[in-house]
Amino acid sequence: MIDTLNLLTTSQMAEFAAKGCLRFDGLIDNDLNQEFLDLFAADIGSDDRYVNRAIPNCKPGTYLSKAFSQNHPLSKILAQPVVAGAMKSLMGENPIFDHHHVHMTFPNRSRVQTNHQDSTIDLRSKNFDIQMIYFPHEVNDKMGGTRYIPGTHLRTVHESQIARYQNIRGQIRVACTAGTIIFFHHGIWHGGGKNMGETPRIMYKLRVQPSGSQSLQWDTSDLTKDRIKSWQRPIFHAFGQTKEDDVPSKLMSCEPWFDNTSRLEYMNRIRFWRTLLDNAEIDIDYWLTRVENEPANINH
Amino acid sequence: MRQQILFLYLENSSLDSKVISWGFWDGTGKTQSYAGDSDSPPYETGFDAMLDGWFLIQASPLLTAASGNEYKTSFFQNEFIFEKKVLGND
Numbered sequence: 001m002i003d004t005l006n007l008l009t010t011s012q013m014a015e016f017a018a019k020g021c022l023r024f025d026g027l028i029d030n031d032l033n034q035e036f037l038d039l040f041a042a043d044i045g046s047d048d049r050y051v052n053r054a055i056p057n058c059k060p061g062t063y064l065s066k067a068f069s070q071n072h073p074l075s076k077i078l079a080q081p082v083v084a085g086a087m088k089s090l091m092g093e094n095p096i097f098d099h100h101h102v103h104m105t106f107p108n109r110s111r112v113q114t115n116h117q118d119s120t121i122d123l124r125s126k127n128f129d130i131q132m133i134y135f136p137h138e139v140n141d142k143m144g145g146t147r148y149i150p151g152t153h154l155r156t157v158h159e160s161q162i163a164r165y166q167n168i169r170g171q172i173r174v175a176c177t178a179g180t181i182i183f184f185h186h187g188i189w190h191g192g193g194k195n196m197g198e199t200p201r202i203m204y205k206l207r208v209q210p211s212g213s214q215s216l217q218w219d220t221s222d223l224t225k226d227r228i229k230s231w232q233r234p235i236f237h238a239f240g241q242t243k244e245d246d247v248p249s250k251l252m253s254c255e256p257w258f259d260n261t262s263r264l265e266y267m268n269r270i271r272f273w274r275t276l277l278d279n280a281e282i283d284i285d286y287w288l289t290r291v292e293n294e295p296a297n298i299n300h
Numbered sequence: 301m302r303q304q305i306l307f308l309y310l311e312n313s314s315l316d317s318k319v320i321s322w323g324f325w326d327g328t329g330k331t332q333s334y335a336g337d338s339d340s341p342p343y344e345t346g347f348d349a350m351l352d353g354w355f356l357i358q359a360s361p362l363l364t365a366a367s368g369n370e371y372k373t374s375f376f377q378n379e380f381i382f383e384k385k386v387l388g389n390d
Contacts, residue, residue, distance in 0.1 A: 156374045157374050261377065
């Protein structure tokens with residue numbers, strides 16, 4: 001049962017639109033982390049299949065709210081106010097369970113996952129999935145926590161075709177406190193790392209689909225027409241912003257891996273932002289307005 | 301002789317632009333590389349690799365995007381493949 005929702009802010013949504021991820025370190029408390037870990041016996045073996053028999057066998061396409069029994073630790077995690085709020089903000093009403101999986105990575109026996117995009121080519125423009133990844137115990141920098149590359153979520157590649165990219169500037173390898181949760185856009189490039197620690201590493205992944213609109217589902221109380229208009233900043237301006245608004249700055253932030261296509265990334269982020277705000281007129285720094293300005297088409 | 305192959309992805313089509321991604325395979329088997337093994341590129345630019353003795357064997361062509369795909373982003377466009385021939389164990 002979800003009692004409280006801590007909805008995301010407009011600024012957090014802008015960060016998600018730009019980076020394709022939102023991270024909450026140490027979000028789940030230790031008691032609930034332990035309750036989740038207790039699902040897995042200490043002698044569970046080295047095969048992923050045994051590990052995944054310990055979580056519910058849920059049918060894809062069912063409402064997430066019906067996927068797990070009320071007292072299951074996964075239900076409690078999803079009811080945590082920040083988790084529930086992020087889920088509502090990103091997915092809208094009644095999100096759908098797609099699949100879930102526990103990745104248990106054993107020391108010195110694990111293979112390294114190459115960089116990849118999950119599932120397959122996904123050309124949706126009005127909706128997107130999220131993947132919630134949950135680390136129920138502390139992950140130190142030797143344990144090969146999930147590697148991900150912020151800002152890659154809007155690029156269209158197919159699964160492991162990017163495996164040749166062994167390393168990418170700006171890549172992040174998760175090292176975190178117990179109870180950390182990251183929400184990924186389905187397109188983000190990522191891969192599991194090599195566990196060179198001394199204990200097995202557990203990561204739980206849950207993929208969720210929308211059942212309706214994903215526009216304006218967060219706390220939009222700070223969104224005004226004047227604020228939206230102010231996002232059209234004069235590009236290459238030499239004057240400081242008198243009133244700092246971090247939304248356009250987040251949407252126009254540069255990633256260390258950006259190449260000559262960076263301006264296309266900005267434009268694609270703005271298109272994503274338009275979808276999230278359900279407003280085809282919104283622009284940042286005039287990027288889309290410029291190439292959409294074709295008055296001759298209207299006059300003739 | 302054995303081959304070592306270095307993939308460098310650069311910021312633009314010029315060899316002296318910044319490395320944004322990289323991969324390395326050692327045909328001698330003496331070193332192993334894998335995804336996520338380093339956060340720092342082996343060279344700052346493609347030209348720096350040449351200065352260190354790497355031979356360029358392929359550069360990605362400059363292609364106009366297909367109609368309708370002009371704003372789509374996907375793979376890194378500026379791929380440069382380098383090789384070194386080194387003595388193996390035989």
